[in-house]
Amino acid sequence: MINSQLRASSSLHQSVREEILKRITKGTYPPSVPIPSTAMLSEEFGVSPITIKRALRDLQALGVLTAVAGKGTFVKEQKRFLIDLSALVFSWENASIRLLSVTREKITDPTMRVLKPPSESMLCVRKIISFGDEIPAVYDSTYISSDVDGEIIDEFGERLVTEALSRNGIRIRSESHMIDAAPAAGQAAEVFAIPNGYPMLRRLYKFTTSKPGVTVFGVLQSPFDRLAYTLNLQSDRKNPAPKK
Amino acid sequence: MINSQLRASSSLHQSVREEILKRITKGTYPPSVPIPSTAMLSEEFGVSPITIKRALRDLQALGVLTAVAGKGTFVKEQKRFLIDLSALVFSWENASIRLLSVTREKITDPTMRVLKPPSESMLCVRKIISFGDEIPAVYDSTYISSDVDGEIIDEFGERLVTEALSRNGIRIRSESHMIDAAPAAGQAAEVFAIPNGYPMLRRLYKFTTSKPGVTVFGVLQSPFDRLAYTLNLQSDRKNPAPKK
DNA sequence: GAGTGGTCTAGACCACCCT
DNA sequence: GGGTGGTCTAGACCACTCC
Structure with a gap:
């Protein structure tokens, strides 16, 4: 439920991406613990799992997340x-x-x-x-x-x-x-x-x-x-x- | 038909992307003329339109293509x-x-x-x-x-x-x-x-x-x-x- | 109105990991 | 076996452009 918090941006996956990014920077999603699965996020945001996956994939490309099939998606330690x-x-x-x-x-x-x-x-x-x-x-x-x-x-x-x-x-x-x-x-x-x-x-x-x-x-x-x-x-x- | 030419890579959209890139460099798709639409490419390659779109989107991100909704997808002149x-x-x-x-x-x-x-x-x-x-x-x-x-x-x-x-x-x-x-x-x-x-x-x-x-x-x-x-x-x- | 790309969805299959 | 992410598909809606 609740994509009321997602209104800011033009496209849905962009809003999802920004919301997840916000949670990462706020520390809601710490490293070393997998973030909620696409299914759970899908339910929470009230959007399709594919849209969630799209947002997560973009964040992977930026090096913010890394996903391991079978294990989960993790927040990367930012050491540049x-x-x-x-x-x-x-x-x-x-x-x-x-x-x-x-x-x-x-x-x-x-x-x-x-x-x-x-x-x-x-x-x-x-x-x-x-x-x-x-x-x-x-x-x-x-x-x-x-x-x-x-x-x-x-x-x-x-x-x-x-x-x-x-x-x-x-x-x-x-x-x-x-x-x-x-x-x-x-x-x-x-x-x-x-x-x-x-x-x-x-x-x-x-x-x-x-x-x-x-x-x-x-x-x-x-x-x-x-x-x-x-x-x-x-x-x-x-x-x-x-x-x- | 014919994704026999696409076997090279692991994922479909990657193969499609590489094939389209090859055509661009070979001059099959010249600039200033729109390349075939996603529907046509979908039919030609025998893959879903979404997979075509995914490949085209990646090529846009690289600056190889630019798409205008309602007009078509065009090859960018490469002037770096x-x-x-x-x-x-x-x-x-x-x-x-x-x-x-x-x-x-x-x-x-x-x-x-x-x-x-x-x-x-x-x-x-x-x-x-x-x-x-x-x-x-x-x-x-x-x-x-x-x-x-x-x-x-x-x-x-x-x-x-x-x-x-x-x-x-x-x-x-x-x-x-x-x-x-x-x-x-x-x-x-x-x-x-x-x-x-x-x-x-x-x-x-x-x-x-x-x-x-x-x-x-x-x-x-x-x-x-x-x-x-x-x-x-x-x-x-x-x-x-x-x-x- | 027909065609285009952009987006979102629902549903499926696979390979992988963990119990 | 049940959960994960990765991929592919079919189908839909929208905004846009061109005729």
Whole structure:
């Protein structure tokens, strides 16, 4: 009963979503205990279970909730890590890494073309990076051009790209990044339990190194609730000259 | 008939989405002509209209399609603008601006707290920014702390924040940015025709100025297909020292 | 009036988890 | 076995656009 409390928004599932979000922030639905099932919420709000599911799915895409089939829907602890792009050293303290696979692949993602990758197949290392807690925060696909020997490959599986390069005496000469969002690719959707079809935050990168022929490309995918990028500029910014 | 071509993926709507995406990239569905209606696609793929709608809605969220009730669903021209964060001057050539509203409001968004905004109500200017073509690319909400007189307010409605400050002799001393994604707030959903509940790319910003008491906060919201952020660092990057 | 997309509903099946 | 979420379907209503 009672969708009198739901009048605020235009669509029903939006109202439901906002009401549930309100309860989460108020603490009515604490983490570690499943929230009421779709059937119960359906009855409480007086709307169809499908509408409830729709609202819950949207909240999953935002990283507010996570659902486990057979168990229930849970409120996620909101621990978002901020990666400071202006700190030229991405030190990423206490990052732990889980290696997923090492393959040879071509880069197929069309938006990667902005970074002008080679068309040949490259060494591809996929891994999951977590910070502090052991909850996965980043799904990384690294592509290494041309020839590096076996030991370095192991390094790429065990450490961050920048660290692996550094430890092998390879210096980074220039780097390009691009931040956008796209639907989960690879196993990212399963790793982060992002509902199918919804986008994730993404950072494409390219490192040009001091070692001839060694260029590193990659894609970082993260759920919105786990990662954000910051940029801090002190000092004197050149203001644009007045137009006209 | 024929979902034999759809076997690839796990869920039906995902397969439908991928097939439609394939047709768009192949040019089977050109822009400016509506793609087949949900009813026709439903018949062609042999799946329920709802499943088709679900797939189309996900593609809308990604900015690939845009739907107009009563007219049809259209392929969006993919023209994405790249904002280079490392170019300290965001010159934003040929940006055109449409003023939406000037109000007094408090900052309510909880993620804004990262930038430590004041709790008092501030002057709030909302506008839409387009580049080159007249298709909206950014929905901007600017909050100006404390007292600025009427003329400057007009400037904020007509120009970019940085320009408005510069033209009034106010220098930016430091700036902070945070890039993430969140569901459309304000009128952003309508402006960009993002389906309800899906996230948009977002950049929160804060400018500390040379004029005492004048601090500028704001939120830029953009659809994923219209904007991405890039960062290019040449030169010598300090590599992190090998751990241990 | 016919066609469009947007939304909501009712009902079903599945895979999964827990007892 | 009973509960959970995930998915798919059929059918309906609305607001809108175009003829």
